Amino acid sequence: MLRDDLQNTLKNAMKEKNMLVVGAVRMIIAGLKEKDVEARGKGKEKADDTELLAMMQTMIKQRTESAKIYLEVNRPELAEKEQAEIKIIEVFLPKQLTDDEVKSVIEKIIASVGATSIKDMGKVMASLKADYAGQLDFGKASSVIKSLLS
Numbered sequence: 001m002l003r004d005d006l007q008n009t010l011k012n013a014m015k016e017k018n019m020l021v022v023g024a025v026r027m028i029i030a031g032l033k034e035k036d037v038e039a040r041g042k043g044k045e046k047a048d049d050t051e052l053l054a055m056m057q058t059m060i061k062q063r064t065e066s067a068k069i070y071l072e073v074n075r076p077e078l079a080e081k082e083q084a085e086i087k088i089i090e091v092f093l094p095k096q097l098t099d100d101e102v103k104s105v106i107e108k109i110i111a112s113v114g115a116t117s118i119k120d121m122g123k124v125m126a127s128l129k130a131d132y133a134g135q136l137d138f139g140k141a142s143s144v145i146k147s148l149l150s
Contacts, residue, residue, distance in 0.1 A: 002049055003032065005092060020081075024088040031055050053134025056089050061137075063089075097136045105132060106144050118149045 006029055013021035035047035035055055047055075063082040070079035090096075097105065106124065109115075109131075113123045124145050129138065 002052055002092060006032070009091075020084055021088055024085045027085075028056060028059070028089065028092065031059065050130070050133040053093060054129070056093055057134060057137070060086050060089050060093075061139075093134045095135065097132070099140075102136050102141055103144055103148075105136075106141060106148060110145075110148060115149060118146060121145055121149060124149075 006025055010022065010025045010029070013019075013025060032047065032052055032055070035051050039045070039047040039051070063086050067079040067082035067086075070076070070082065106128065109124050109127045110120075113120065113127055115121070115124050121142075125138070125142065128136075128141060128145075
């Protein structure tokens, strides 16, 4: 499904000569192919959607950091390009959870896996990644988990 959406978006953007979208989607597809190669090395046919969503989250994080740096060095045109790419990538991600929703989900997972201390953080993160890939920032989720388990 995600792969089909990417290909269709690429075709439409090429027809419309929207080079910003073409570039961003090609970049996502290149990352997808890299993930497929990694997956074959692990004995799988191709990368699953969870891995692809995590890859796109990483792309967003990289572009956010780049945009911040571009603004610091007074290059607003480059920061705008990064922001535009973020918006394109976000189209392919599921709806992002709010901070309150993230906290609620983490509390439920902590209860379901029986986590009682910071040593159980791995169990909570594994469950979170399995069920909510692409829907939240795992860096922020990690700090929420730490605060709840401390």
